[in-house]
Amino acid sequence: MDRLCIRSSLRTISVLVVHLLIHFCGGQSRLVSSPQPVVAKVGDDVILPCHLEPAVDVATKTLEWTRPDLDPRYVYVQRSSQDYEDWKNPSYKGRTSLFTDELKRGNISLKLSNVKLADEGKYRCYIPDRNEESFIDLVVASGAFSSPGISLTGLDECISGVLLQCESEGWYPDPEVLWLDGEGNVLSAGPTETVRGPDDFYTVSSRVTVDKRHGKRFTCRVQQNKINQTRETHIHVPDDFFKVQSRCSATTVGLAVSLAVSIMLSLLLLLLLCKKNMSKRNQMDEVESEDQKETKQTGRIRGAASRCCCSLLPFVSKRRFRKEKLSRVEAQSQVRSLKEDLEATKQELEGNQTTTNELQEEQKKRQEELTTLKNQLIKSEENLKQKNKQLQEEKQERGKTVGEVERLKKQVKELDQLWDEKTKLERKEKDLEKKK
Template sequence: MAHQQNGPFPQSLPKAFSVLIFIILLKDVCNGQPQLIGPSQVLVARAGDDVILPCHVEPAYDVSTITLEWTRSSLDPRFVYVSRGSQELEKLKNPSFKGRTSVFVDELKYGNISLKISKVKSDDTGTYKCYVPVLEKEAFVELVVASDAATSPVISLSGIDKNRGGVVLQCESAGWYPEPELLWLDGEGNLLSAGPTETLRGPDDLYTVSSRVTVEKRHSNNITCRVQQRNTNQSRETHIHVPEDFFDITSSSPSVTDTSPVSLALCILLLILSVVFLVRRKRKHLMRTNRRPKDQTEDVRVSTEEDREREQFNMKLPITSRQQLQEEQQRREDAENTLGDLQNDKEKLENELQDEKKRNVEQEAKLKELEKKNTEIINQLQQEKETLEELKKQLESKNQELSDSISELNREKMIKESEINTMKNQLESNKQEMIKSEREKDEIITKLRQTIVTLESKLQEEKQRREKAEKQVQMLPTETEEEKQKKEETEKKVQTLPIKSEKISHINSPSKQKKKRLKEPQKEVKGQPKNECCAF
């Protein structure tokens, strides 16, 4: 019997879910599509404070029975808070936010999904997403956590302005987030006109600000440098007092700004001198190169004149000396011939060298072509490398997307498993209740059967009693008639015997008592069935 009762119950679950979805859709159609509303401005909080990220459904919508998500894309895992049916899923939360995030459970039925973060840190800075999967709506909240490592401003003497007769002060402060503003104030709290604020952002994302101001003697000697962050109402300031005697000393000291034009003029003068020196040196070199061809022509002219003088001298010499000179001239001609041969060989060698040079040039051209080809191949390889890197990046992005989708599927799987477990628990509890109800029903049926059996036995006994009573009732009329006859006879005798009436009445009294005794059982017999029937 329990199996027959449990059979239709799972089949009714899809109907129940379909009815629930229909009710939700009908509510959306009647009330309009809900929207998630977040803040329009950046939220700024100080480190160590508690902050609330506002997010609510408009119009009001009960979200106490559905899944809610608060995420930050820069985290891994990215979940800051996840709940289903007002129960938080701690397993999916990022470890850095454990025990620090919560929602207002009592206000979920009014559509308030605001997230409370306790004891915020500088690492909590970022953009948070409020998401309701059933509605497929999302809202973004940007949080900035101001640093508590900001240092007090440091004022130092930067220089002396002789033209204005004042001193230049510099103020610097570090460890700020977000970017602050720097102000100069005099002793009366009035703003001083200062130079532009220089801002530097370090590798730890903290800002360092600095600024300069020229303080003249006409100003108040009390100067204040204030660095403040308006969004967090955080400020640091430093005071300094400039003595009046210091302004008198500055009038006799050289100006810092006067030295810069002098140094610039010296640099320009040195540059001009170096250029002039290089030009003159180049001109001398050109003059030397132009003189070399003239010297060669003069040498040729000198050699021809020497030959003429030598011939005239030979004509004046005697015959022996002429022969010697001829021999000498012959040797000289032979030497010149050998020299010519050597020159020819030299020319051949030069031609060969030129050919070799040409071949070298050709080889160099070939090498250049090979280098071009190599550069082209290298460029192609570089392009292929870039394409491979792009493909690698695409694969990494796809892998990241796949990992995100896998994590999302795992999250959905965990949520579905939790839903299935809750449904199983509900089914098991319903099954136990139905089994218990079946047992109770069986017990009631057995009790009813027992009562029916007892009632039937009682009815049987009552029938038997009734039959006996009816038999007794049927016997009673005969006895009463005999009594009547006896009574009549006794009355007649009494009438005939008036003297003994008292005795006769005394005699008649037992008959009356007997008659009463006979009537009492009849009443009891007649009364018993009525009581038994009523009891039954």
């Protein structure tokens, strides 16, 4: 009979061990929350889902909701079925609660009332007694963003185009702005201007230049993919706005013609001065030859007796020659000054053209540098997001690993106790056999 009792007790212990192993290794509940971010609008109430699967009663357990980026980090704390309001971060006091009727079914979802922009972030659902945790992201969006308004701000006479501007306000997070033609094709527009107001909401504006080849109907679309919100407005531009004659080409042609005319006038003036100078030289040569002839004739006729009279004639001719020479020098100086002015004007025009080309090249380089920097920033942000995601996943895996280690430690302790009990029972069985 004693042997039968001992065997039955051993069987009972083995069954208990098997049940314990099944409970700890295969039937452990895990904490589950939403894998996708929860989106809420400012002023609304939102529920952050979190529950045990399979369901386990946690009504008397310690339950915590926290935000790791806050100090204090507690959003909601419950111990022994009591809400510890004093432990909460001041911004969450009076705005967080649990569904007490659902705690028996393992539902510890958090209700957050009167959502604010500052509530956006990552939340942690945690059960310290079970070392179970789960994370969920809350995205807060503005519920008062306006439909975009389109206005005609000017005309581009160079291409017979129209300049349109689109503006929308009250957005959070900041959206992107797209311009579409009548067929739904995206138009190339300038950079979107984003301004954050004192209420933390964003106002965005964008400009685009369109011409007749783009059609008559245009759409400004403001969208925020993160919260799946889109607003758009359409505008119809009449043909009359595209009939403005291009004046830029006419102005350019006028400048070119005026420059050509001024150069031709300068050349004509130069030719006239040269002809005048040549005629003066010819006149001087004729005067000199006539003076020489008169001098020879006077010398032959009057002879030595009229030397005094003859000496006056060279004096007069020399005086005339000097006057002609002075006038020729003045004409040459005028020609030189005109040439210098033409050269200076030409150099100035070339310098202006060179400066314009340099400015255009420098602008292109700066635009390329800005584009490169923007791409680098986008890549850096993506890398940071990926690293942050990896860190969060590693943190969750570490938490799960720590929980598994703790459970295994408990199982080892229990198995040791069972082994000790089994050893004691075997000793008692041996003692009983010896006594028999």
